Amino acid sequence: MNDAHIHLLVNHVPTIGQVIGFAVFLAGLFLKNETVKRTGAAIILFAAAAVFAASMSGERAEEMVEGMAGMNGNLIHDHEEAGEAAVTGGIVSAALALLYLLAAWKRPGFTRIISWLMIPAIAVSIFLLAQASTKGGLIRHPEIGSGVQSVQSNGGEQGEDND
Secondary structure, eight states: OOHHHHHHHHTHHHHHHHHHHHHHHHHHHHHTOHHHHHHHHHHHHHHHHHHHHHHHHHHHHHHHHTTSTTOOHHHHHHHHHHHHHHHHHHHHHHHHHHHHHHHHHHOGGGHHHHHHHHHHHHHHHHHHHHHHHHHHHHHHOGGGSTTOEEEOTTTTOEEEOOO
């Protein structure tokens, strides 16, 4: 297993984990259940920490693929830039989730304020992670981009995708 393989394995954890953690946290808010909210915050903290593993393995994976034939340096650069923004979102998410968990333990009355800060911050973090994921996918999966040429089933003619 090489660094590019590790990056491909690890990079799904932050996005999926934050979505699940956010859903659990929102369910806890809706149900007014502190245990469910703490569970959601813990999942968010774990997923946000995984952003760093994805970032570190991404740097090493970039070094591996930079000189390979068929690699588009602009797409790699765009993915890297989006990844850096996602790391920032991960830091904010992790800080707020940790603050929430500490407040729930030491100062429960303070958790309501943190909850209202977490909702938009985690939504933005998920958006940034999705952007980085999409740009990473474009490196080897151009079919996920808009305006992609596709092979028609009638004789293999090239035509524009009708999105």
